[in-house]
Amino acid sequence: MFKRSPSLAEQVKFHLKQRILDTDFDKDRIPSETVLAQELNVSRNTVRDALSRLEMEGIVIRKQGAGTFVNRNVRLVKTRLEEIIPxxxxxxxxxxxxxxxxxxxxxxxxxxxxxxxxxxxxxxxxxxxxxxxxxxxxxxxxxxxxxxxxxxxxxxxxxxxxxxxxxxxxxxxxxxxxxxxxxxxxxxxxxxxxxxxxxxxxxxxxxxxxxxxxxxxxxxxxxxxxxxxxxxxxxxxxxxxxx
Amino acid sequence: MFKRSPSLAEQVKFHLKQRILDTDFDKDRIPSETVLAQELNVSRNTVRDALSRLEMEGIVIRKQGAGTFVNRNVRLVKTRLEEIIPxxxxxxxxxxxxxxxxxxxxxxxxxxxxxxxxxxxxxxxxxxxxxxxxxxxxxxxxxxxxxxxxxxxxxxxxxxxxxxxxxxxxxxxxxxxxxxxxxxxxxxxxxxxxxxxxxxxxxxxxxxxxxxxxxxxxxxxxxxxxxxxxxxxxxxxxxxxxx
DNA sequence: CAGTGGTCTAGACCACGGG
DNA sequence: CCGTGGTCTAGACCACTGG
The missing domain is CATH 3.40.1410.10 (Chorismate lyase-like)
Incomplete structure (x- = not known):
């Protein structure tokens, strides 16, 4: 499903970002890491890596024991200072x-x-x-x-x-x-x-x-x-x- | 050597931070991830996790193929905006x-x-x-x-x-x-x-x-x-x- | 070429949340 | 209690740097 370079995790992140924009998840809840790993045919660690990056950008909120959720507030964040962008x-x-x-x-x-x-x-x-x-x-x-x-x-x-x-x-x-x-x-x-x-x-x-x-x-x-x-x-x- | 909680990676990070302050590494070069993992008796992934956090704080610079080095510039960084600190x-x-x-x-x-x-x-x-x-x-x-x-x-x-x-x-x-x-x-x-x-x-x-x-x-x-x-x-x- | 960091996997156990 | 995310391990292969 994915090639290498850019890294798998980066591709999974991009994929999930799109899916978040396109899909309406039930109560903004994203499928569990295990399920995503199976669906995308990558290891759970890779999914976690991708989700961590999305969490850093504020796009997603993770709650131990509960699940991972879309953060609809953070459409407001236009600039991430820690990253250099043109x-x-x-x-x-x-x-x-x-x-x-x-x-x-x-x-x-x-x-x-x-x-x-x-x-x-x-x-x-x-x-x-x-x-x-x-x-x-x-x-x-x-x-x-x-x-x-x-x-x-x-x-x-x-x-x-x-x-x-x-x-x-x-x-x-x-x-x-x-x-x-x-x-x-x-x-x-x-x-x-x-x-x-x-x-x-x-x-x-x-x-x-x-x-x-x-x-x-x-x-x-x-x-x-x-x-x-x-x-x-x-x-x-x-x-x-x-x- | 380490207990759990706070996480192993966090303890390793702290340990390395101290060592960076105390020790004079040759040409500011930190031991390789494999060596550190053996020394500290944790997996290489855990060492990498700790080093990644230090890299995010700018304390360390990693160069693929070359090694990991202390960044002496970044004593200048007094505040990390992405983190909430009192x-x-x-x-x-x-x-x-x-x-x-x-x-x-x-x-x-x-x-x-x-x-x-x-x-x-x-x-x-x-x-x-x-x-x-x-x-x-x-x-x-x-x-x-x-x-x-x-x-x-x-x-x-x-x-x-x-x-x-x-x-x-x-x-x-x-x-x-x-x-x-x-x-x-x-x-x-x-x-x-x-x-x-x-x-x-x-x-x-x-x-x-x-x-x-x-x-x-x-x-x-x-x-x-x-x-x-x-x-x-x-x-x-x-x-x-x-x- | 040998050794470094970069990526990925499969599997394990834990801590927490909600039903 | 089960399923979730959080942590850790051991091992593999790759890409790159430097001598």
């Missing part, structure tokens, strides 16, 4: 038409903080990429990305900077991407930001992400700052008791 | 002395939004609990919690409101607590908030959490709003590629 997808998940506008791509001298965060010398330069993301033709995210020029290994064009950085890095820098260390910072929009994001007069505060990206050798390879219209792009997440 | 612990993790000040406990009429979020009728009241958390005697978090009075089943005193709500609920409301659905919202501090949190003149923006808590039957049972001094209590997290 901003276009985030905008799509909010039901809007995404757009990307590449504002600029240029080599610059990093400021002191940025140089320190990326372990750069005084003479090292960075490639700075400015983008503006729109949702239904309204600007919602403004981001600046800094990549040390010394790690860029392949020739690139402006257009190559449009996709997410973590695709640029493997492609043009021969760098793996492992994870972001992200700070969530609130701020009062500066006049410059107000103009770029077309903020209405009443909208004063913005949310920003300040992120340092690391490769699999745990070396910092990219810095990114993103400013969000939190009123248009809700940042919502699920929090659980001590896992 | 604010006192969060403050402790920042290296500060935590304090709780119970500002008020009183029955009130919920506003329209709150009533809708908690599925309340027009006549239902809520117990509102105001707290102020300090770090090294400096106020850093101000929180208000709303619990529908109709679910309160046991007599309580003011002091019972000091611990986290998700302890109050099982104890006095016979309610299980399953998860929070949390919105992250930036805002410009109002004069009232400025006074409560003793904000310095330059500090304009605050971070707030607007959370609805659900029980295991997926019914909303509590609303909480928290305002953070993000400059004193850094909100930092690890983001990975699509799990």
């Amino acid at each position: 901003y276009e997808e985030m905008i799509l998940a909010h039901g809007c038409k995404p757009a990307v506008d590449l504002l600029s791509v240029k080599k610059t001298q990093p400021d002191e903080q940025c140089a320190a965060q990326l372990n750069l010398n005084a003479t090292d330069e960075v490639l700075s990429i400015e983008k503006l993301f729109g949702a239904d033709d309204q600007p919602v995210i403004y981001s600046i990305t800094f990549i040390p020029t010394k790690i860029i290994a392949e020739p690139y064009t402006k257009e190559d900077a449009i996709p997410p950085v973590y695709q640029f890095l493997p492609q043009f820098c021969r760098q793996s991407f492992a994870y972001y260390l992200s700070d969530i910072v609130p701020l009062v929009a500066t006049p410059g930001l107000r103009q770029i994001l077309h903020l209405p007069p009443r909208k004063l505060a913005l949310l920003s992400f300040e992120e340092i990206g690391f490769n699999r050798d745990n070396e910092p390879i990219v810095k990114a700052i993103s400013y969000f219209r939190d009123d248009l792009l809700r940042l919502r997440l699920i929090r659980r008791d001590t896992g | 604010y006192e612990e969060m403050i402790l993790a920042h290296g500060c002395k935590p304090a709780v000040d119970l500002l008020s406990v009183k029955k009130t009429q919920p506003d329209e939004q709150c009533a809708a979020q908690l599925n309340l009728n027009a006549t239902d009241e809520v117990l509102s609990i105001e707290k102020l958390f300090g770090a090294d005697d400096q106020p850093v978090i101000y929180s208000i919690t709303f619990i529908p009075t109709k679910i309160i089943a046991e007599p309580y005193t003011k002091e019972d409101a000091i611990p986290p709500v998700y302890q109050f609920l099982p104890q006095f409301c016979r309610q299980s607590f399953a998860y929070y659905l949390s919105d992250i919202v930036p805002l410009v501090a109002t004069p009232g908030l400025r006074q409560i949190l003793h904000l310095p003149p330059r500090k304009l923006a605050l971070l707030s959490f607007e959370e609805i808590g659900f029980n295991r039957d997926n019914e909303p049972i509590v609303k909480a709003i928290s305002y953070f001094r993000d400059d004193l209590l850094r909100l930092r997290l690890i983001r990975r590629d699509t799990g």
Whole structure:
């Protein structure tokens, strides 16, 4: 029934997700793990793996002794912070038409903080990429990305900077991407930001992400700052008791 | 070597965490899963379970074919948003002395939004609990919690409101607590908030959490709003590629 | 090539929930 | 009490990394 790659568990997860959307389970109750395992012809562990992922996303609630149930609340969760997803997808998940506008791509001298965060010398330069993301033709995210020029290994064009950085890095820098260390910072929009994001007069505060990206050798390879219209792009997440 | 409860995997995780702090592994490399399984006399799956949790916390990095390594960067992560932890612990993790000040406990009429979020009728009241958390005697978090009075089943005193709500609920409301659905919202501090949190003149923006808590039957049972001094209590997290 | 982590299986026992 | 999810085991094969 299933092939390998992506993993069986991932396929089972996808299958169940679809079934949850399509099917009306009795009282939102999902068949037991044993039954699912037999139906899908995989081991119970694999089913459990898939269900665990769905539970992490809040799509499903498990109760020992009772069963596994669909969580109808969590259609409200549009973004899962722990996962990196392209901003276009985030905008799509909010039901809007995404757009990307590449504002600029240029080599610059990093400021002191940025140089320190990326372990750069005084003479090292960075490639700075400015983008503006729109949702239904309204600007919602403004981001600046800094990549040390010394790690860029392949020739690139402006257009190559449009996709997410973590695709640029493997492609043009021969760098793996492992994870972001992200700070969530609130701020009062500066006049410059107000103009770029077309903020209405009443909208004063913005949310920003300040992120340092690391490769699999745990070396910092990219810095990114993103400013969000939190009123248009809700940042919502699920929090659980001590896992 | 280990007892059961908490789970073996949890104990192994704890054991490894200690060992990471105490031991200097060669080039930060942790023994292989097979070796650990033999040493600790548990199955490799259990070791993997423990390592997966450490990896989620960013404490460890795994590389297929190469090994598992300590991540020395992630001492910087003070808060894991996906997990609910008492604010006192969060403050402790920042290296500060935590304090709780119970500002008020009183029955009130919920506003329209709150009533809708908690599925309340027009006549239902809520117990509102105001707290102020300090770090090294400096106020850093101000929180208000709303619990529908109709679910309160046991007599309580003011002091019972000091611990986290998700302890109050099982104890006095016979309610299980399953998860929070949390919105992250930036805002410009109002004069009232400025006074409560003793904000310095330059500090304009605050971070707030607007959370609805659900029980295991997926019914909303509590609303909480928290305002953070993000400059004193850094909100930092690890983001990975699509799990 | 040997050794690592990644995935999957089949089977066992436990703890809990609801009838 | 039975059926559910929670935990653990032993063993297998794969994919990848590094020397």
